[in-house]
Amino acid sequence: MEVIIQQDAEAASLLVAKLIAKALRENPFLVLGLATGGTMEAVYAHLVRMHKEEGLDFSLCRTFNLDEYVGLPPDDPNSYRQYMQRHLFSHVNINPRMTHLPNGMAADLDRECDEYEKLIKRFGGVDLQLLGIGRDGHIGFNEPLSALLSRTRVKALTPTTVAQNAIYFGDPHKVPRRAITMGVGTILDARRCLLLATGAHKAEIVAKAVEGPVTAMISATALQLHPKCTVVVDEAAASKLQGHEYYRWIFQTEPEWAEFR
Numbered sequence: 092m093e094v095i096i097q098q099d100a101e102a103a104s105l106l107v108a109k110l111i112a113k114a115l116r117e118n119p120f121l122v123l124g125l126a127t128g129g130t131m132e133a134v135y136a137h138l139v140r141m142h143k144e145e146g147l148d149f150s151l152c153r154t155f156n157l158d159e160y161v162g163l164p165p166d167d168p169n170s171y172r173q174y175m176q177r178h179l180f181s182h183v184n185i186n187p188r189m190t191h192l193p194n195g196m197a198a199d200l201d202r203e204c205d206e207y208e209k210l211i212k213r214f215g216g217v218d219l220q221l222l223g224i225g226r227d228g229h230i231g232f233n234e235p236l237s238a239l240l241s242r243t244r245v246k247a248l249t250p251t252t253v254a255q256n257a258i259y260f261g262d263p264h265k266v267p268r269r270a271i272t273m274g275v276g277t278i279l280d281a282r283r284c285l286l287l288a289t290g291a292h293k294a295e296i297v298a299k300a301v302e303g304p305v306t307a308m309i310s311a312t313a314l315q316l317h318p319k320c321t322v323v324v325d326e327a328a329a330s331k332l333q334g335h336e337y338y339r340w341i342f343q344t345e346p347e348w349a350e351f352r
């Protein structure tokens with residue numbers, strides 16, 4: 092795991108967008124794993140700007156989102172399909188047929204989950220998986236006690252997650268209580284993982300995810316097992332990391348990061 096500390100949320104989200112753009116330029120057929128949530132909005136805004144100003148080309152790439160609420164149709168404004176339309180898909184030249192999210196309205200949800208796994212495999216697996224982190228340490232909707240080898244399936248959301256997402260629904264009672272999510276094992280199969288966390292409210296969970304013991308209680312800790320995982324944080328989210336100075340030194344001295352300093 093590498094930890095990159097940026098001065099503020101703006102710089103952290105820009106760095107993540109640059110890493111995605113670089114991967115896309117190197118491989119136009121990139122299979123990109125996407126995430127939703129407030130933190131990602133700035134990343135998508137940068138990607139949209141790069142498309143408009145620098146011609147960043149999405150026409151050949153394929154995307155798989157981490158998760159979708161059960162019971163929300165794709166045209167519901169709170170569905171993750173609509174989130175993706177709003178923040179990225181409708182502003183760039185991506186082929187809508189190459190954008191995939193689980194269908195939370197499927198009559199047979201277990202089958203939908205199996206099909207989603209098969210689809211990811213059919214297109215060669217995820218090259219680069221973008222991740223946020225929930226206050227309970229979830230990646231995707233892999234809530235506490237998610238098996239570290241879990242695959243795409245339906246998960247019940249914790250009260251913490253329901254509270255965290257209630258702002259979008261206006262009323263906690265309207266937040267769906269279940270979601271289809273890629274499993275922790277599905278996420279670990281991606282060739283590269285890129286987690287972004289910003290803000291002081293993420294400091295404690297980031298420290299546990301990066302420096303704490305691996306535990307199914309905090310699914311983000313499973314990323315410690317991944318051979319190529321980059322965690323990008325701002326100063327506020329990094330404030331409880333013990334290895335703060337060491338991570339900073341690595342970023343300042345590794346040739347790999349020279350173009351991003």
Ligand code: PGA
Nearest residue numbers: 128129130131223224225
């Ligand atoms: P947030 O969500 O970006 O809105 O904090 C992150 C997550 O729950 O994965």
